[in-house]
Amino acid sequence: MDIISHGLWGSGVFGQKSHKLFWLAFFFGIMPDLFSFGILFFHRIMIRFGIVSGDMPVQSFRPEHASLPFYVNPLYDLTHSLIIFLIIFFIIWLIRKKPLWEIGAWGLHILIDIPSHSNAFFPTPFLWPISDFHVNGISWGNPIIYIPNLILLALLYGWFFYSKKKKNT
Numbered sequence: 001m002d003i004i005s006h007g008l009w010g011s012g013v014f015g016q017k018s019h020k021l022f023w024l025a026f027f028f029g030i031m032p033d034l035f036s037f038g039i040l041f042f043h044r045i046m047i048r049f050g051i052v053s054g055d056m057p058v059q060s061f062r063p064e065h066a067s068l069p070f071y072v073n074p075l076y077d078l079t080h081s082l083i084i085f086l087i088i089f090f091i092i093w094l095i096r097k098k099p100l101w102e103i104g105a106w107g108l109h110i111l112i113d114i115p116s117h118s119n120a121f122f123p124t125p126f127l128w129p130i131s132d133f134h135v136n137g138i139s140w141g142n143p144i145i146y147i148p149n150l151i152l153l154a155l156l157y158g159w160f161f162y163s164k165k166k167k168n169t
């Protein structure tokens with residue numbers, strides 16, 4: 001899914017308690033793509049402005065895997081693995097002595113990505129590093145996926161604002 005939808009799903013499901021927790025869940029919702037494609041995006045900007053040297057094809061939005069810098073695939077594996085997510089979730093639980101539910105937005109990001117990425121573009125390595133099993137899903141750019149995504153988000157936020165308003169009256 002696109003990064004904004006990921007953020008909105010994360011905060012819609014896990015960040016309803018307060019403004020602060022909304023943005024915390026939003027952050028965890030976009031984090032997997034921020035720390036993989038986001039870094040690539042800033043790398044490209046730096047190349048474009050001559051801050052660092054490089055020959056990445058700056059104009060292409062979806063580059064071929066072979067033309068990607070070395071760090072993109074490992075970062076994508078790390079941020080899109082349910083196993084890594086669960087380890088971090090339980091470590092934070094152990095440290096705080098209570099779960100940080102907002103981090104669930106990270107897990108939700110991975111669950112949404114599993115069926116909405118095809119083999120053509122970063123299928124989700126959700127069992128990394130134990131297995132490279134992945135699902136050949138339907139790309140989220142396909143209207144069959146993207147339009148229901150928008151409708152479900154609208155319903156989620158409609159319910160979110162309705163229940164908030166009801167609570168306040």
Ligand SMILES: [Zn+2]
Nearest residue numbers: 032033109113
């Ligand atoms: Zn993702």
